[in-house]
Amino acid sequence: MLLYEEVFELGKLKVLMAKPGLDGHDRGAKVVSTALKEAGFDVIYTGRHKSVDEIVSMALNENVDVIGLSILSGVHLEVSQEVLKQLKEKGRDIPVVVGGVIPDKDIPKLKEMGVIEVFPVGSRLEDIVKFFDKLAEEKAKKTK
Amino acid sequence: MFKEEELARIKEEQEKWLQGPVKRTLEKTPERRKEFKTYSGIPLKAIYTPEDIKDLDYLRDLNFPGQFPYTRGIYPLMYRTRLYTMRQYSGFGTAEETNARFKYLLKHGETGLSIAFDLPTQMGYDPDHPLARGEVGKVGVSISTLHDYQVLYRDIPMDKISVHIQANANAIFMLAMHIAEGLNRGHQPKDLWGACQNDILKELIARGAYIYPLGPSMRLWGDVVEYCVKNMPRWQPVTVCQFHIQEAGANHVTAWGLSLANAIAYVEEMLKRGLPIDDFAFNISVWNIVCGPELFEAVCGIRAARRLWAKILKERFHAKRPASMMMRIFMGSGGFQMTRAEPLNNVVRGTISAIAGALGGVQAMNIQCYDEAYAIPTDEAIKLALRTEQIIAYESGVTDVIDPLAGSYFVEWLTNQIEKELESIIEEIDSMGGAVEAIRKGYMQRIILQQAYEYQRRIDKGELIRVGENIFAAEEHTPIKTFEVRPEVEKERVEWIRKFRESRDNKKVKEALEKLRKAAETNENLVPYVIEAVRANATVGEMADTLREVFGTAEDLAAL
Numbered sequence: 001m002l003l004y005e006e007v008f009e010l011g012k013l014k015v016l017m018a019k020p021g022l023d024g025h026d027r028g029a030k031v032v033s034t035a036l037k038e039a040g041f042d043v044i045y046t047g048r049h050k051s052v053d054e055i056v057s058m059a060l061n062e063n064v065d066v067i068g069l070s071i072l073s074g075v076h077l078e079v080s081q082e083v084l085k086q087l088k089e090k091g092r093d094i095p096v097v098v099g100g101v102i103p104d105k106d107i108p109k110l111k112e113m114g115v116i117e118v119f120p121v122g123s124r125l126e127d128i129v130k131f132f133d134k135l136a137e138e139k140a141k142k143t144k
Numbered sequence: 145m146f147k148e149e150e151l152a153r154i155k156e157e158q159e160k161w162l163q164g165p166v167k168r169t170l171e172k173t174p175e176r177r178k179e180f181k182t183y184s185g186i187p188l189k190a191i192y193t194p195e196d197i198k199d200l201d202y203l204r205d206l207n208f209p210g211q212f213p214y215t216r217g218i219y220p221l222m223y224r225t226r227l228y229t230m231r232q233y234s235g236f237g238t239a240e241e242t243n244a245r246f247k248y249l250l251k252h253g254e255t256g257l258s259i260a261f262d263l264p265t266q267m268g269y270d271p272d273h274p275l276a277r278g279e280v281g282k283v284g285v286s287i288s289t290l291h292d293y294q295v296l297y298r299d300i301p302m303d304k305i306s307v308h309i310q311a312n313a314n315a316i317f318m319l320a321m322h323i324a325e326g327l328n329r330g331h332q333p334k335d336l337w338g339a340c341q342n343d344i345l346k347e348l349i350a351r352g353a354y355i356y357p358l359g360p361s362m363r364l365w366g367d368v369v370e371y372c373v374k375n376m377p378r379w380q381p382v383t384v385c386q387f388h389i390q391e392a393g394a395n396h397v398t399a400w401g402l403s404l405a406n407a408i409a410y411v412e413e414m415l416k417r418g419l420p421i422d423d424f425a426f427n428i429s430v431w432n433i434v435c436g437p438e439l440f441e442a443v444c445g446i447r448a449a450r451r452l453w454a455k456i457l458k459e460r461f462h463a464k465r466p467a468s469m470m471m472r473i474f475m476g477s478g479g480f481q482m483t484r485a486e487p488l489n490n491v492v493r494g495t496i497s498a499i500a501g502a503l504g505g506v507q508a509m510n511i512q513c514y515d516e517a518y519a520i521p522t523d524e525a526i527k528l529a530l531r532t533e534q535i536i537a538y539e540s541g542v543t544d545v546i547d548p549l550a551g552s553y554f555v556e557w558l559t560n561q562i563e564k565e566l567e568s569i570i571e572e573i574d575s576m577g578g579a580v581e582a583i584r585k586g587y588m589q590r591i592i593l594q595q596a597y598e599y600q601r602r603i604d605k606g607e608l609i610r611v612g613e614n615i616f617a618a619e620e621h622t623p624i625k626t627f628e629v630r631p632e633v634e635k636e637r638v639e640w641i642r643k644f645r646e647s648r649d650n651k652k653v654k655e656a657l658e659k660l661r662k663a664a665e666t667n668e669n670l671v672p673y674v675i676e677a678v679r680a681n682a683t684v685g686e687m688a689d690t691l692r693e694v695f696g697t698a699e700d701l702a703a704l
Contacts, residue, residue, distance in 0.1 A: 021275070021279060022263035022267050022269075022276075023352075024347070024351050024352015025392075026352060027392050027393050031393070031600050035600070047700035048352050051274070073263055073279060073282055074282045074283065075278035079278065103519060120484060120517075122483060122484040122485055122517065124603075125600050126604055
């Protein structure tokens with residue numbers, strides 16, 4: 001069992017919150033970013049209208065620990081697939097989390113392709129933060 | 145409204161009531177909450193009395209419907225002569241599919257149209273642009289050419305059914321298509337009936353579908369408005385949106401305040417162009433609002449904003465024509481209040497919103513469908529939304545008496561309270577140099593984010609209740625039938641647009657685009673040039689690109 005301070009120090013996550021594609025609804029992306037920042041995470045928000053190429057290269061340049069994709073326009077399957085594919089091609093195993101308007105039946109599909117967690121609209125901030133805390137703990141364990 | 149001695153007697157009795165039955169009740173049962181407040185945070189007492197509205201002056205503050213300051217409504221007899229227009233936001237896939245849905249809705253008694261475009265169309269990209277990948281036809285209809293627009297409008301009369309073209313950064317292109325198709329059918333621009341959303345300021349602070357930087361965006365906005373004001377008396381060239389500001393996170397009252405500040409900036413922009421206030425104020429005094437989530441705040445918000453806007457036009461801008469001061473309202477129930485959990489509950493939420501709209505005297509309605517949190521609506525869901533509007537209009541009795549809540553101590557007090565808050569928001573933005581400056585400085589964006597975050601915290605803490613989501617949540621998740629756009633749409637559209645570009649007279653297209661580019665470099669109004677380009681079969685993507693070359697593209701002003 002790690003001490004809280006250890007998790008905080010060793011497991012400090014750098015998160016890229018990304019808004020892929022043409023959809024401009026950024027309320028969720030920004031509210032979740034704010035909550036994560038308040039919880040002590042290092043969050044970089046891409047701003048709107050980013051292509052998958054831009055998101056992946058930002059993730060690599062900034063050396064982030066996790067990528068959050070916020071998608072409300074129904075293109076979550078295509079976009080997530082493409083992000084995961086590009087990460088794989090670059091040999092980088094950065095975990096991807098998806099949030100937004102996601103129909104139930106697509107959640108298993110996203111997880112199958114490698115998305116580690118899905119937070120559809122209506123998710124509680126507390127649960128999202130808890131999930132990131134868990135990732136931080138895992139990172140801390142690995143680092144230690 | 146009340147005599148001094150009567151007020152004194154009421155006060156005396158109230159004191160007895162508080163010290164007697166109220167005190168005894170509280171000793172046995174505390175109130176459900178420590179404090180009661182509206183959705184927007186206005187503190188609420190348990191009861192309101194004549195004391196709370198003792199300064200109310202009937203003729204000054206309320207007056208009759210159709211009379212300044214229009215608190216009770218803008219038409220003398222309101223719904224007794226004409227019901228609100230029922231106008232469901234719709235569009236998906238191809239022009240053909242959307243045309244079929246329009247006809248389906250009209251067949252079931254819809255009285256106006258509201259066109260939803262897909263994101264590539266909204267952002268000025270053709271279906272074969274790399275950024276359009278995955279988005280073609282998804283959240284609205286894909287329209288690139290005049291031919292598409294003709295198919296979209298097939299068998300629908302352009303002079304008899306009004307339309308809201310929900311286009312903003314792309315408003316100039318869609319308006320030009322509407323005019324061009326009108327001309328094909330022998331209608332002059334003056335015959336066309338409808339509106340375009342064209343509220344670019346709220347795109348920059350809230351919704352995010354912008355193309356060009358702030359300066360050129362305002363120029364295009366002004367070109368559209370000026371053209372319409374001069375040539376299209378039955379056309380509203382902008383719908384000022386409270387809606388998307390609330391959806392992006394501002395509370396109900398703040399969203400009203402920011403939208404009013406934006407509208408003031410629009411008025412000033414037209415005045416700068418040298419148009420007299422009474423030539424255009426009527427055309428731009430149309431609002432698109434979220435009516436809800438709370439019934440009383442929604443009704444009082446409408447009454448307060450209508451009165452304040454009339455006063456602003458009269459006192460600040462010295463309008464003389466009564467019509468210049470009449471705020472018309474197109475309400476929606478809001479997508480954000482529609483929960484993913486137990487989606488059928490959203491039917492009730494939409495109904496409450498629509499009742500609030502009818503009690504407030506709105507001119508048109510669009511209820512967001514119960515499957516809003518999942519996808520664009522099924523035929524069944526959108527028909528039910530329309531049916532709700534019809535049942536309220538024809539069965540509930542709500543539409544038979546004008547402004548029926550007027551005179552309620554609470555309703556008049558809350559109306560006054562909201563008006564005061566709106567005034568202070570406008571004052572704050574005025575002190576920063578107006579809405580455009582406030583946006584440039586990120587002020588509006590910050591307020592919206594701050595309130596969005598606060599909302600989510602209140603939901604998580606259970607201070608704001610969403611039945612079935614944060615209380616009484618069911619363990620089991622019952623799936624509903626959701627709508628899916630045909631997966632082939634994108635491929636079909638990509639192939640179609642490529643063939644289309646080969647088959648047209650490309651020399652003519654090039655010339656029209658070149659003229660548009662040259663005009664964009666001057667101060668000339670661009671609408672006639674865009675109409676010409678549309679008629680020469682230029683695509684939305686080509687026209688948007690031509691202007692991108694001159695104006696550049698927008699940065700995300702709303703970033704954290």
